[in-house]
Amino acid sequence: MTHLLSVLVQTPAHSPVARPLTYESELLLPPGSLVRVPFGKREMLGVVWDTRDDADAPLMDPGKLRAVAGALEGITPLSATWRQLVGFAADYYQRSLGEVALAALPPQLRDLTPKQMERRIKRHAKAGASDLQESSGTTNSVALSAEQTGAIVQFDTQKGPFLLFGTTGSGKTEVYLHAVQTLLARDPDAQAILMVPEINLTPQLEARVRARFATLYGEDAVVSLHSGMTNPQRLKSWLAAHNGTARIVLGTRMAVFASMPHLQLIVVDEEHDPSYKQQEGARYSARDLAVYRGRLEGAKVMLGSATPSLETWHHSRPAAEGGRYVRLEMPSRIGENSELPFVRRVDMNNQPKKAVFSTPLLEAIRERVARGEQSMVFLNRRGYAPVLACSACDWKSQCPHCSAFRVFHKIDRTLRCHHCGFTERVPRACPECGNVDISPVGRGTEQLEEHLAELLTDVRRPNSVSALFPEGEPVRVARIDADSTRLKGALESQLARVHSGEVDVLVGTQMIAKGHDFRRITLVAAVNPDGALFSSDFRAPERLFSLLMQAAGRAGRDATITSRSEMWIQTFHPAHPLFEALKRHDYPAFAAQQLKEREQAGMPPFSFQALVRADARTQEAAQGFLTTASAAAAVQLADLPGFDQVTLYPAVPMSIQRIADVERAQMLVESPSRAALQRFLSTWHAVLHATRALPECKGLIRWAVDVDPLTI
Ligand code: ADP
Ligand code: ZN
Ligand code: ZN
Numbered sequence: 001m002t003h004l005l006s007v008l009v010q011t012p013a014h015s016p017v018a019r020p021l022t023y024e025s026e027l028l029l030p031p032g033s034l035v036r037v038p039f040g041k042r043e044m045l046g047v048v049w050d051t052r053d054d055a056d057a058p059l060m061d062p063g064k065l066r067a068v069a070g071a072l073e074g075i076t077p078l079s080a081t082w083r084q085l086v087g088f089a090a091d092y093y094q095r096s097l098g099e100v101a102l103a104a105l106p107p108q109l110r111d112l113t114p115k116q117m118e119r120r121i122k123r124h125a126k127a128g129a130s131d132l133q134e135s136s137g138t139t140n141s142v143a144l145s146a147e148q149t150g151a152i153v154q155f156d157t158q159k160g161p162f163l164l165f166g167t168t169g170s171g172k173t174e175v176y177l178h179a180v181q182t183l184l185a186r187d188p189d190a191q192a193i194l195m196v197p198e199i200n201l202t203p204q205l206e207a208r209v210r211a212r213f214a215t216l217y218g219e220d221a222v223v224s225l226h227s228g229m230t231n232p233q234r235l236k237s238w239l240a241a242h243n244g245t246a247r248i249v250l251g252t253r254m255a256v257f258a259s260m261p262h263l264q265l266i267v268v269d270e271e272h273d274p275s276y277k278q279q280e281g282a283r284y285s286a287r288d289l290a291v292y293r294g295r296l297e298g299a300k301v302m303l304g305s306a307t308p309s310l311e312t313w314h315h316s317r318p319a320a321e322g323g324r325y326v327r328l329e330m331p332s333r334i335g336e337n338s339e340l341p342f343v344r345r346v347d348m349n350n351q352p353k354k355a356v357f358s359t360p361l362l363e364a365i366r367e368r369v370a371r372g373e374q375s376m377v378f379l380n381r382r383g384y385a386p387v388l389a390c391s392a393c394d395w396k397s398q399c400p401h402c403s404a405f406r407v408f409h410k411i412d413r414t415l416r417c418h419h420c421g422f423t424e425r426v427p428r429a430c431p432e433c434g435n436v437d438i439s440p441v442g443r444g445t446e447q448l449e450e451h452l453a454e455l456l457t458d459v460r461r462p463n464s465v466s467a468l469f470p471e472g473e474p475v476r477v478a479r480i481d482a483d484s485t486r487l488k489g490a491l492e493s494q495l496a497r498v499h500s501g502e503v504d505v506l507v508g509t510q511m512i513a514k515g516h517d518f519r520r521i522t523l524v525a526a527v528n529p530d531g532a533l534f535s536s537d538f539r540a541p542e543r544l545f546s547l548l549m550q551a552a553g554r555a556g557r558d559a560t561i562t563s564r565s566e567m568w569i570q571t572f573h574p575a576h577p578l579f580e581a582l583k584r585h586d587y588p589a590f591a592a593q594q595l596k597e598r599e600q601a602g603m604p605p606f607s608f609q610a611l612v613r614a615d616a617r618t619q620e621a622a623q624g625f626l627t628t629a630s631a632a633a634a635v636q637l638a639d640l641p642g643f644d645q646v647t648l649y650p651a652v653p654m655s656i657q658r659i660a661d662v663e664r665a666q667m668l669v670e671s672p673s674r675a676a677l678q679r680f681l682s683t684w685h686a687v688l689h690a691t692r693a694l695p696e697c698k699g700l701i702r703w704a705v706d707v708d709p710l711t712i
Pocket of ligand 3: 399400417418420421422
């Protein structure tokens, strides 16, 4: 007998065939089976979504149906819960099922023929078997602190989801590892996901997890999943997770979709980190999906941060006030006498105009160098200067393709657009008027590095630092940012130089503020953080506070020097409440003040948002599409339950309105009810499609919905 199957394939985001397609099959393949199916002239990977032998079968024209080309033997079907997770994500983030499902699978599954796949799986099975060794039974865990023990006891005895609210250096990682270890020891099948923001920024963590579990469960027990891996590596990890041999998946946001038959724990480290939000295609939040998945599969979920997102913080308020997460608190740093760094604010109003480094900060850095300690200076702008300008006319280094300036990179004398990549050599004279006096305006990390080296030329290193680096040598300033780490392995080698003590002062972007366990840094300085205080983006203060707390957390991690570690803030607004809270390391006070403002203004987490973005050749076309679709909604969806709770704002240009010659516009949709917003969005979807097909929207290139956007 021939069966009808509905199959998901990877269709372009807005193609008319976004629904599952129907195919015939001699075999009754269960839902979740991976198959190859003909699609147009090609053959593609598909996921069997459903068998449709009864319901819709009579509607299909049997003459037109094509047959499934073959099943991927040896791979067990994806579980019902995995499919439910994909279904939820597609629905919630307004994308097609096929797109979400196929993007959640390793790319090589799509490319390999069934024959190649078979060979891969066999090889993998063999390798897995040979690695199965008796566990030595040794553990390298440490004696837990009282706060760690307290957190773990609560974690073991309650259901969660949990927020592990622990200050930087309080030993959160140890708690995660302990929770994983307890679980794996208790249940020989159990699996866990450990999610981190950007694995390549924290190579230490990966090493730590592997070291901890390889001796217990074999080298194959821990697999990684992130975009820095090759496709064969990713497939290997994925298969190990899928067939249950991998006990721990350590990965970035994509790991939330890992297929795991015995998932019982999901840890999301640094849960506030923006990199958990996918920024293209299905714009999902891996953190939010982790919480959903945990509930779905009965797996425990632990989110951890020293500066939780305000959404998560709000969820973890006391249950009596409506909180849904259990808050586990670890306010102290590990180690005796280890304190958080002392925060100093330098009022830049009292410093010479245009001073990059205030006198006291420079003095403090000199002292550090003389004592053989390290300093870290950060500025969130790479390059030498954000703009190059002519002194005689109006010329500025505008990008011809974007509404943004090209950044001056002195190192190779180029002007580079950080949005579209357009790069040119710096002109010898002003392209407008021929004036040779064109000069940098503002400053980036490259300039900071150069400037610091000049200011510190007369300082000599002491002989006590290390025998490797002789006494009396000039100061070494190093820079770590996206430019200095472009080459493979560059970041690792630069970090190693900092760890070894070769570097005295490290300059960089937020890349250096996150996660690294630098032991000898006793001074961290933010030279110009004011921009975020008055940004139009309501989340900017939240991001700044967490960045500064993280950065401060880099200082004094070694208990022997912790008592003299300092965080310096150069600001024109020293009395700003954000800096007041930072000085006291008081995240709860900062969060309370922010949440109060958000509540008064009806902003998340007290309301729910979605953005519809439109790209077109002209700004009129981009906005026109949004305006038309919005007007159509007002007419066609007026009777939709909850429509009166949804606010559609006017279409506006995006903050960088043109990138690579494409005009961008957006429209904010907001509601105090998540359900009302969801209902509206899923109904509006068809209207947006129909609007796109109108002749007057010809100029539109693409549109997309971003649910729970991180930047407005
Ligand atoms: P967090 O992730 O909260 O910033 P970490 O987990 O990195 O903190 O821990 C900070 C430091 O303290 C690390 O060097 C870690 O090895 C150490 N540490 C954690 N827990 C303990 C403990 N119970 N005893 C001794 N050292 C610990
Ligand atoms: Zn000029
Ligand atoms: Zn550009």
